[in-house]
Amino acid sequence: MPTPAPALASPRKPIHLLRALLRESSYLPDATARLYFRRYVVSRFKAYHPRENATASVRVQAVERYRHQGFKRRQLAIIHERTRPLLRKGQKALNFLRRANQGEIPCLQKVLFFAYGRMGKRKYALLDNLLRPDPIMDNSAPPPDMGYPTPLQALYYSNERCLQFFDAPKPSSSKTHYTIEISNRYSRLRAVVRSQHQKGLGLHKEIKSPYLKTPINNIWERPMPINRARNNVRRWYAKTLTKLLPPLPSDEWDNIHAMMVGEKRISLVKRRERGLDASLEAATEDERFASAVEAAIALDKPSRADKPAGMQRPHAVTPKFMRKLYTSILVLCCKLEYDEQHKAWKAVWGERLKHIKTSLYTVPTDESLFAGVDSKGRLLQTAKEHDVDRSSRVQPRNAEGEYVRFPFFTDYLPADHPLQKELHDWKRKRAAVAQAEKRKVPGGAAPP
Incomplete structure (x- = not known):
């Protein structure tokens, strides 16, 4: 006899939570995100659905283009044990989707990251497609997927999967390090890693190097142990794939680019009006009062979706707002194109729009x-002010044409002192030059 399910931590039943999650998923302002989260929510709930109440299918069928596989159905004991924490987690996910639909930038951006494979389950589905070897062009080299060890697997005496993506180590010019690059049979993976490292892109941290650099000897100047060399390769492989941004299908990348530049309409969804509760309409006044008292006693803490505030307050979800989000998403997305001229794969990354519409410069304006002001917006200096200032900066010179500097105490010397006489003569010449410049300026003030 199965054990009874524990009491729920939330008054919301699982079926009500499922409907609320599907409803909020249908309001997302992106078509790909709506489809992704709808299938994700359904597969998560079916994984914890008891087998005797399930349909004929054991696993949830996912979209073929995403290459997803449904979550495996859990046993009944695990379902009973995880019901309470998973319902709390589902309630948090519901509040998260509500905040995304209200226009909070971090929440909506994270939703797009999940939908387009920058994080989450779909990222690993795209990576699985990227980690496949290229078609065999040379029959002399046996493929690694036919049971033959690759150079690094044979060198390290291991059949680990991470070792098959690399070529044999090559010593550096200094003879102190080995350089291990990605194999030519995985040219698509190598092209994406190199281009992402060259552009310095990353969701959190960028890729440090497109190849592995490992020392030949250890600190005792002895050959590196095989176990440590194998661990170095495994560690670099894990860090690189964690930071790697897998390429999107070409049609999906082109679709995002078309919506970003405004060539394609963004499929926004209008929210439906909330229906009236029939049970409350048929309830008596005492029942309504009792339900209001119960809701007040519960003291449920309102989520940020109920009381939004702060810098990340909700924004109006408009096509212009979504184009800005698509720009930030497309910068972290790429597609692979085969270059026939160089016979190699090329990763094309998104770029931010930097052009300004020419219509802004063709609108007629009044010259007044x-x-x-000049071309830089600075006030023009009148000729009178400019000439007077220039005449006031006349410096005294001696007979040889060199500048003469008067000490600061010259004004305090007696009138018959030579320095005092020279300073008085220079001031008289400067005043005469200033008066002459004033007469040349039209409308200048007459000398007193």
Whole structure:
């Protein structure tokens, strides 16, 4: 006899939570995100659905283009044990989707990251497609997927999967390190790793190097042990794949680019009006009062979706707002194209729009709006002010044409002192030059 299910931590039943999650998923402002989260929510709930109440299919059929496999159905004891924490987790996911539909940038951006494989389950589905070897062009080299060891597997005496992606080590010019690059049979993987490292892109941290650099000897100047060399390769492989941004299908990348530049319409969904609760309409006044008291006693803490505030407050989800989000998403996405000229794969990454519409410069304007300023927006200096300032900066010179500097105490010397006489003569010449410049300026003030 199966054990009874424990009491739920939340008044919301699982079927009600499922419907609420599907409803919020249908309001997402992106078509790909709506399809992804709908199938994700259904597969998660069916994984914890008891087998006797399930349909004929054991696993949930996912979309073929995503290469997803449904979550495996759990046993009844595991379902009973995980019901309470998973319902709390589902409630948090519901609040997260509500905040995304309200226009909070971090939440909506994370939703797009999940939908387009920058993180989450779909990222590993795209990586699985990228980690496949290229078609065999040379029959002399046996393929690694036919049971033959690759150079690194044979060198390290191991059949680990991570070793088959690399070529044989090559010593550096200094003879202190080995350089291990990605094999030519995985040219698509190598092209994506190199291009992402060259552009310095990453969701959190960028890829440090497109190849592995490992020392030949250890600190005792002895040959590196095989176990440690194998661990170095495994560690670099794990870190690189964690930071790697797998390429999207070409049609999906082109679809995002078309919506970003405005060539394709963004499929926004209008939210349906909330229906009236028939049970409350048929309830008596005492029942309504009792339900209101029960809701007040519960003291449920409102989520950020109920009381949004702060810098990340909700924004109006408009096509212009979504184009900005698509720009930030496309910068982290690439597609693979085969270059026939160089016979190699090329990764094409998204770029931010930097051009300005020419219509902004063709609109007629009144010239009086920009009168009195130069091309840089600075006020023009009148000729009178410019000439007077230049005459006031006249420096005294001696007979040889060199500048003469008067000490700071010259004004305090007696009137018959030679320095005091020279300073007085220079001031008189400077005043005469200033008066002459004033007469040349039209409308200049007359000398007193």
